Amino acid sequence: MYSHPLPVRVRALVLGGGIHGVGVLHDLSSRGWRDIHLIEKSALGSGTSSKTTKLIHGGLRYLRRVHDFSLVNEALYERRTLMDLASDIVHPFELYMPILKSGGVPGFVLKSGLLLYDFLAGKQKIKTHRTVSLNDVMTNVPIVDPSSFRSFFSFWDAQTDDLALVRRVADSSIKLGASITESCEAKSIWPCDDGWIVEVKTQSGSTFKISALYVINCLGPWANRFLEDSHVAPTHKAINNKGVHLVVGDLGLKVGLFLQSPKDDRIFFLLPWQGKSLIGTTEDLFEGNPDQISVSDKEIGYLLENCNQYLKNPIKEKDIQATFAGLRWLAIEKGHGLSSTSRAYTIGEKMGGRGFLLTIYGGKMTTYRVLSKMIGDRITTHFGEFRPSNTHQKKYWATSEGSSAELPSVLERYQVHP
């Protein structure tokens, strides 16, 4: 439990304890700022940041748009940086990608994509992609029925424990002098002569006002709701795009598997993780309350149906141990459908008296450090005392020994399936 006392006045107040919130806190503290605080309404990482596919990756599928090449390049660089900085929780991970006998992405398109992926990784490449033998497939993904596939490619990304990463970044900030209060909800914000006032409510029901020169809204799927409820007009329109995962017992996977639904071409994954296997994800627009997301029967049916057509023995609903759903929070790009709306990020800015309110739109767990650094640069430059970020240096990071509490098990984290 992170339970530092609430401050009355701080230089920077971060709202939301997902990867972006703790990332911004770490960035500012690595520049020598001490007078900074983060509030999280529940537990750190309890939002989207513990509901990811657990990949620290360039994002092979984002190569569909030339527009996103620079994002992939940046993410591939960050993949290497995070593997170096937190090697115990971000490690190299092999994935297989099949070419289907009928339908799906044609082999030459996949091959071109993988060549480009390796090229964009440059010196940060983990291993060059290759074609794998049927023997390798039977050893590393023994549950697949090879009869549907023409051949398989292997390529490399990294895998993480997303919640562990959030906590490590939080612990690193605290090591550098920042403070965090969990179970503390931001209720409202308004500008004042000096910057911004945020009214917060603690678990016991007490309300407090915190004044801050800079406020960084890292509330992800909740970001615009919070602004609108405070009568502050958001700078960007955004959508929530729901993704779901199923947790089943160990399927004997030694590598991850990228699959594609022949019906609607959607990509989904089968991944080994923490002694279990994950099946995910679908993508659908979500317009409801982010506090009330869960995995529906329809989504379970969709994933099982699509997955099972490639397996020797079908996974049944009774095999599902837990489920989890998360929301991708994306600024709307005109003229693009859901899956082609870019995962790139945007920062909204509103001036208060002297300082400003920044709101994060979009982003990926993999690139959280880049986005946090942009925010740190903007704030310290405006403050008139620019200092560089140091989050790329290991000595600014906590280690596993400095860990604040034991991590919950997989089944403690997610909705157990009845």
Ligand SMILES: Cc1cc2nc3c(=O)[nH]c(=O)nc-3n(C[C@H](O)[C@H](O)[C@H](O)COP(=O)(O)OP(=O)(O)OC[C@H]3O[C@@H](n4cnc5c(N)ncnc54)[C@H](O)[C@@H]3O)c2cc1C
């Ligand atoms: C299904 C899915 C799979 C993904 N897989 C990957 C992947 O494999 N790799 C990758 O790089 N990226 C992945 N992403 C993207 C990544 O998960 C997100 O970009 C990232 O987690 C967003 O973090 P965040 O801090 O912005 O938001 P969040 O993690 O949602 O954090 C927002 C926090 O704000 C808190 N909060 C809300 N309201 C209040 C309030 N009023 N006061 C105080 N606190 C409040 C919430 O409790 C929450 O903890 C995936 C996303 C989804 C949806």
